[in-house]
Each structure stands twice: as C-alpha cells, then as structure tokens.
Amino acid sequence: MDNxxxxxxTEDIKLIMQRSHAAFLEYQTFSAGQKATFLDAIAEEIEALGDSLLQKASEETNLPLPRLTGERGRTTGQLRMFAEMLREGSWVEASIDTALPYRTPLPRPDLRKMLIPLGPVVVFGASNFPFAYSTAGGDTSSALGAGCPVVVKAHPAHAETSEMVYQAIKKAIARTGMPTDVFQHVHGTSFETGKALVQADETAAVGFTGSTVGGLALLKYSSERKNPIPVFSEMGSINPVIFLPDTLKQNAAELATQYAGSITLGMGQFCTNPGLMLAVEGEGLDEFYKHLGGQIEQVKPANMLHAGIHEAYQKKSSAALSQDGVTDVARTSTKGVDIQAEPIIATVTAETFLQNHLLSEEVFGPFSLLVKCKDEQQLMQVLKTVSGQLTTTVMGTDSDLASHPNLLQMLPLLAGRVLFNGVPTGVEVCASMVHGGPFPATTDSRFTAVGINAAKRWVRPVCFQNCPDALLPVALQQANPTNIWRLFDGEWKK
Structure with a gap:
C-alpha cells in the first residue's frame, strides 16, 4: 500500500473545501444537459486511458485484467446512466399544487416542490473496487449528477490508479467548461485526514464503502459537528443464504457448485459475499456439504487485494475456527503463500451459533459458515439474531417456498435485496437495484448506493410558495420548458 x-x-483541506463550495454555487448555473455532457466526457476520458489504466490497477490490487475490464465498463456505464438521468429530468420529483384562492374556509397558496443538491460531497475510495466504488465510481457520478461537487480521498491501496482517473476527470472538466474545482482529489493515510474532510464547514455529505470501523468513525465525526451531516457508509454484510429442504434433496450437487463459485469469486472480496449459510439438518444438507467441501478443496489460492486485507482475513478466519463447536473445516488443498487467501468452509450447530456473537461477524474473504438447524423454528431463531444485511437469499423449490410463508415474510426486514434461487454476488446497475440495508450493513437503510436512485442521497426537497414564475427553477416553471414528468395538481403530466 506504499505510495x-x-x-x-488539515490546512489544505480547509482551502479545498472552500473551493468546493465556491464551485457548488457556480455548478448550479449549468443546465442539466451541460452536466450530462460533462459526465459523458468523464466516461470518454477514462476509456481513452486504455490498457495502461487496467495494467496499473492490476499491479496495485492483484485483480485480474478481465475483472478490471468489466469494472471499468461498469464505471463508465454508471456515468452515462446518470447523464441520461439528467437529460430525462424527472428524477427531481417536481410536484406542483396550484393556488386555490377561493377555497373555503382557507385559500391554498401556489406550492411547488423539487429536489435540490446538498452541497460539496466527500467520497472515500473503496479498496476492493478501484474503479466502480472509487474515484469516478457510483458515489462520485451520482453526486455530480445530483449537482454536487465532489472531493475524493484516494484509497492508498490503489493511489496511482486513482490519480490516473483524477487526471481523466480534469480533462473532462476542461473539455466541457465546468468549474475547475467541481472535482478535487486528495491523498491521505491518517484518521486525521478523514476527520478533517468530514468536519470541514463546507462539507454537506459523505460517501464511504469499507469496514464497519471506518464507517462508524466517519459517522462519529459527523455527529461531533455543530451541524451534523448525512454519512452514507456501506460497511459490511454476511449475506445469509437459506437452503430449504426440498431443493437440497433434489439439487445438492448443483447448489454446491453454484455456491463454491460465489464464495470464492474474487477471493471473496465482495460486500455481497455469502458468508453465512443456514439449513435444516438432513440427508440433503449432508450431501450438499460433502459436495461443497469437495468443490472448495479444488479452488486455487490467489492473492488478496493487499497485505492488510490478507492479514485481517487470516486473523478473523482463525478466530472463527478457534471457537468451540466450529467443526468440519473444508479448505483448499493447496496452502496459500505470501498474501494468498485459502478458501474455507466451516460448520456449527445453531445452538452454538446462538450463544457466540463472534460467529455472526463478517470475515472478509473466501470464508463461509454453515449453520445446521434442527428445524425451521430454530432456523428462524438464528435469522432473528442476524443484524441488518445488504442481501439475504432463499434457495427453494416451488414446494419449499409455498410451505415457508413465515420465513419469506421475514426476509425483507433483514436486508435491502432479497434473492430467490441465485447468488448474492453480482450487483446489476439499474433503477430497480437496492444496494443498501438495515444497520450495520449501511448507516441509512432508506437509500441505495447503486442505480439511479443513488443520487437521492445527495439532495433534499425544497418547496417554493407563491414564487414568481420567472424566479422558479426550470423544472417548476408553469410552461415546463424541459418537458419532464411532474405531479401537477395530483396528476402526472408533461
């Protein structure tokens, strides 16, 4: 992680945030179309970096080129998605209730409401996604789309990659005539850097993807401010998967292959990695576990992102395996070296799991714990002790699903995304995706960090009462010059 x-x-941060606020005021004078052109230009400049960007990211993160190629495509796709959001325009949720001057007993004034940007947003780059959750990733593209300038703190694990993307964004700023300081970029490895960025007077919101410790620290810094600001931290998840009896009886080997792939994808370095599996004891579960162990033993160890993540994986997986009652460990047959991770599957009874809170903590890496339950009631009891998650998954036949209504009713209360007969790894970028969940998966379960609605984190509603038409934002003017969908006197109209 040296760079x-x-x-x-700290003094530079004060000046940086002051410049960001000045850029915020100027950025508001640009039309939605101009901002969309800016986002498109960022995507083009990132693509123009070509293979050199991919190679540098691979050197810094140990991620393979095919994975990075896909992630770069996701990043540029996100930028273009928010550009289209701006051009279409309805995302501002314009709502108009025209005046009723003769209504009795009280007249109604003219009321017009829309979403407006909060102000400068500080984004902390993620270690495991050098493109999609970092410098020009989802937090940055959604904030710029929402009308907020951005200050990114580069992740030290891929500082040079971040710097290359920053230079691409600077070119896009110059190309499109945007305010020079609408995007700024800093480096820092100390807690003081993060604290100063969060607590700067001009900072209006924070985006973070990383550890629970880091996310809660940023939340604490915000709460200490004279005027606390929203902190949107995505902090971790064990993403419980429930295997129901009939599907285990019919599909044990197939399910084992599917989940061995999900658990070890990218050496488990995804926030949606299935770190907890639940099932009721029986022959189907025994067969599943036997096949899963065989699949895991065939997976070759691979380098993790950096030494710090590898050290944490070794420490947390060892701690879990050392707990009383954790048994039947299946791991890759070839021992890893240097910062290579060994995929591991462990089992434990529900009774033991319920008595040991440590077993419900995330082990970031290719590790998953299988909890064996005596019956559905005990499985439900285990689920009730699991804290908020990004995802929860149920694997079952039609018969299974029909016979477990209470379980299915419970799942949306646990997570932001409920999956049926799939794997949680892999997050589609679209309007219907929710990448968030109850605490401690995120600090605010009302929002998503992926998809168009990610922009809603960086805005607030404002109502204009009896405002002269010429002084209204374009989206609220009577003639609707940008032709967007609006809720007009209770009806959706253009």
Whole structure:
C-alpha cells in the first residue's frame, strides 16, 4: 500500500473545501444537459486511458485484467446512466399544487416542490473496487449528477490508479467548461485526514464503502459537528443464504457448485459475499456439504487485494475456527503463500451459533459458515439474531417456498435485496437495484448506493410558495420548458 503521494494537510483541506463550495454555487448555473455532457466526457476520458489504466490497477490490487475490464465498463456505464438521468429530468420529483384562492374556509397558496443538491460531497475510495466504488465510481457520478461537487480521498491501496482517473476527470472538466474545482482529489493515510474532510464547514455529505470501523468513525465525526451531516457508509454484510429442504434433496450437487463459485469469486472480496449459510439438518444438507467441501478443496489460492486485507482475513478466519463447536473445516488443498487467501468452509450447530456473537461477524474473504438447524423454528431463531444485511437469499423449490410463508415474510426486514434461487454476488446497475440495508450493513437503510436512485442521497426537497414564475427553477416553471414528468395538481403530466 506504499505510495509516493503526500498526505494532504488539515490546512489544505480547509482551502479545498472552500473551493468546493465556491464551485457548488457556480455548478448550479449549468443546465442539466451541460452536466450530462460533462459526465459523458468523464466516461470518454477514462476509456481513452486504455490498457495502461487496467495494467496499473492490476499491479496495485492483484485483480485480474478481465475483472478490471468489466469494472471499468461498469464505471463508465454508471456515468452515462446518470447523464441520461439528467437529460430525462424527472428524477427531481417536481410536484406542483396550484393556488386555490377561493377555497373555503382557507385559500391554498401556489406550492411547488423539487429536489435540490446538498452541497460539496466527500467520497472515500473503496479498496476492493478501484474503479466502480472509487474515484469516478457510483458515489462520485451520482453526486455530480445530483449537482454536487465532489472531493475524493484516494484509497492508498490503489493511489496511482486513482490519480490516473483524477487526471481523466480534469480533462473532462476542461473539455466541457465546468468549474475547475467541481472535482478535487486528495491523498491521505491518517484518521486525521478523514476527520478533517468530514468536519470541514463546507462539507454537506459523505460517501464511504469499507469496514464497519471506518464507517462508524466517519459517522462519529459527523455527529461531533455543530451541524451534523448525512454519512452514507456501506460497511459490511454476511449475506445469509437459506437452503430449504426440498431443493437440497433434489439439487445438492448443483447448489454446491453454484455456491463454491460465489464464495470464492474474487477471493471473496465482495460486500455481497455469502458468508453465512443456514439449513435444516438432513440427508440433503449432508450431501450438499460433502459436495461443497469437495468443490472448495479444488479452488486455487490467489492473492488478496493487499497485505492488510490478507492479514485481517487470516486473523478473523482463525478466530472463527478457534471457537468451540466450529467443526468440519473444508479448505483448499493447496496452502496459500505470501498474501494468498485459502478458501474455507466451516460448520456449527445453531445452538452454538446462538450463544457466540463472534460467529455472526463478517470475515472478509473466501470464508463461509454453515449453520445446521434442527428445524425451521430454530432456523428462524438464528435469522432473528442476524443484524441488518445488504442481501439475504432463499434457495427453494416451488414446494419449499409455498410451505415457508413465515420465513419469506421475514426476509425483507433483514436486508435491502432479497434473492430467490441465485447468488448474492453480482450487483446489476439499474433503477430497480437496492444496494443498501438495515444497520450495520449501511448507516441509512432508506437509500441505495447503486442505480439511479443513488443520487437521492445527495439532495433534499425544497418547496417554493407563491414564487414568481420567472424566479422558479426550470423544472417548476408553469410552461415546463424541459418537458419532464411532474405531479401537477395530483396528476402526472408533461
């Protein structure tokens, strides 16, 4: 994680955030179409970096080129998605209730409401996604789309990659005539850097993807401010998967192959990795576990993102395996070296799991714990002890699903995304995706970090009462010059 970039000073952060606020005021004068052109230009400049960007990211993160190629495509796709959001325009949720001057007993004034940007957003780059959750990733593209300038703190694990993307964004700023400081980029490895960025007077919101410790620290810094600001931290999840009896009886080997692939995908370095599996004891479960162990033993160890993540994986997986009652460990047959991770499956009874809170903590990497339950009631009891999650998955036949109504009713209360007969790894970028969940998966379960609605994190509603038409934002003017969908006197109209 060593890099040659100097840590930004606290005094520099003050100036950076002041410039960001000045850019915010200027950025509001640009039309939605101009902002859309800017986002498109960022995507083009990132693509123009070609293979050199992919190679640098691979050097810094140990991620393979095919994975990085796909992630770069996701990143540029997100930018273009928010550009289209701006051009279409309805995302501002314009609502108009025209005046009723003769209504009795009280007249109604003219009321017009829409979403407006909060102000400068600080984004902390993620270690496991050098493109999609970092410099020009979803937090940045959604904030710029919402009308907020962005200050990114590069993740030290891929500082040079971040710097390359930053230079691409600077070119896009110059190409499109955007405010120079609408995007700024800093380096820093100390907690003081993060604290200063969050607590700067001009900072209006924070986006973070990473550890629970890091996310809660940023939340604490915000709460200490004179005026606390929203912190949208995505912090971790064990993504419980429930295997129902009939599907285990019919599909044990197939399910084992499917989940061995999901658990070890990218050496388990995804926030949606299935780290907890639940099932009722029986022959189907025994068959599933036997096949799963065989699949895991065939997986070759691979390098993790960096030494710090590898050290944490070794420590947390060892701690889990050392707990009383954790048995039947299946792991890859070839021992890893250096910072290579060994995929591991462990089992435990529901009774033991319920008595040991440590077993419900995330082990970030290719590790999953299978909890064996005596019956559905005990399985439900285990689920009730699991804290908020990004995802929860149920694997079952039609017969299974029909016979477990209470379980299915419970699942939306646990997570932001409920999957049926699939794997949680893999997050589609679209309007219907929810990448968020109850605490501690995220600090605010009302929002998603993926898809068009990610922009809703960086805005707030404002109502204009009896405002002269010429002074209204374009989206609220009577003639609707941008031809967007609006809720007009209770009806959706253009």
């Amino acid at each position: 040659n970039f100097k840590d930004v000073s």
